[in-house]
Amino acid sequence: MSKARVLVVDDASFIRDLVKNCLRNYFPGIRIEDAVNGRKAQALLTRETFDLVLCDWEMPEMSGLELLTWCREQDPLRTLPFIMVTSRGDKENVIQAIQAGVSDFVSKPFTNEQLLSKVKKAFARAGLLDAAMSSTPARLGSALGNDSLNALTGGKAQVVSPAPVARPVAAAPKPAVQTPTGRGQGQLRLASGTQACVIKALSLKEALLVVRRGEVLPQVLASAVLDLEQGENAEVARLNGYLHAIVAYEPRPDSDWLQLTFRFVDQDAEKMNYLSRLIAHGTAQKHFVPGA
Structure with a gap:
């Protein structure tokens, strides 16, 4: 047949x-x-x-x-x-x-x-x-x-385990301010659901995101979409990619916040131009203190 x-x-x-x-x-x-x-x-x-x-x-x-x-x-x-x-x-x-x-x-x-x-x-x-x-x-x-x-x-690996909350990154200050709003904000869409996120750093290849930990941990290599809405005209860029790394944002295993490295896979020139403008205008927030 x-x-x-x-x-x-x-x-x-x-x-x-x-x-x-x-x-x-x-x-x-x-x-x-x-x-x-x-x-x-x-x-x-x-x-x-x-x-x-x-x-x-x-x-x-x-x-x-x-x-x-x-x-x-x-x-x-x-x-x-x-x-x-x-x-x-x-x-x-x-x-x-x-x-x-x-x-x-x-x-x-x-x-x-x-x-x-x-x-x-x-x-x-x-x-x-x-x-x-x-x-x-x-x-x-x-x-x-x-x-x-x-x-x-190329099919060589056999098992995908849930992403561990691996070695913590440098200690963050104790929560003292509310989660930032406006500049540096984004929305991460995973197959398991949608999460608000803060863009800690941004380049043409990847974004460093901070999200609140939920009941279901995101997985390394999971495909996702990062929605960015910025500027006076509320431009929206939908950036396709995958989660390259996941670590605890705070130096403890039960950290309420996770730091995700999101790698872009789009080759679209318009999206790259949009990212270039965000980076040039300093839209990405370089320092982030999780809110309560």
């Missing part, structure tokens, strides 16, 4: 690898191609046949929305299942994509289960689910638990 063919489009190699590993672990034998932007994907769609497109929205050269619009103008691609994998969840963006003919959405950050649920729904609608799942393993959890790590290690 022939296997489904999927095209994964994202300018971030980490995200492409995460999606491809997830699909290959669950659908053995599935055929996957990838592209770094809409322009490269357009060339592949012109000369090859695919059963599903999983596409990022914000990419250089040609965005996901532009690729979707182009697909719906081509007779062979008018009904091609097209899932937008994006951090853009605003109502106006959703409406815009629906009007352009999108089939479904997967919001970043996503869990393997969330991604697979959308993919299986698309395959079912296209009558391809039986073929795609013909050799699917019986248990999902063991096959997918390590996708984030495999994406970075």
Whole structure:
């Protein structure tokens, strides 16, 4: 029985690898191609046949929305299942994509289960689910638990443990002020939920964040989205990335605050320009004292 063919489009190699590993672990034998932007994907769609497109929205050269619009103008691609994998969840963006003919959405950050649920729904609608799942393993959890790590290690690592609250960083002053507001604020979106955060330091490669510790600890290598809203015009940048390191912010194991190193994976020039302006204007807060 022939296997489904999927095209994964994202300018971030980490995200492409995460999606491809997830699909290959669950659908053995599935055929996957990838592209770094809409322009490269357009060339592949012109000369090859695919059963599903999983596409990022914000990419250089040609965005996901532009690729979707182009697909719906081509007779062979008018009904091609097209899932937008994006951090853009605003109502106006959703409406815009629906009007352009999108089939479904997967919001970043996503869990393997969330991604697979959308993919299986698309395959079912296209009558391809039986073929795609013909050799699917019986248990999902063991096959997918390590996708984030495999994406970075080429599949050599076998276990992803919850991120330890490792050696504490330098001692912070005792809580004496309220959590800063306004400048230096952000929102970190993980698959397990959303957390307010303070940007302690910022560069073009990574952000150093401080968040209040919750019941569920974030995990190293977990994919996430950092939302930054700054400036008089309330510009919002949705920066895709992953958690590179997690340590206790205070010198004790039960610290109420965690310090996260968030590595960016976007290659989008517009986002890099935005970050450059934030850094140039000194928007990032360099010193942070947790509030009560």
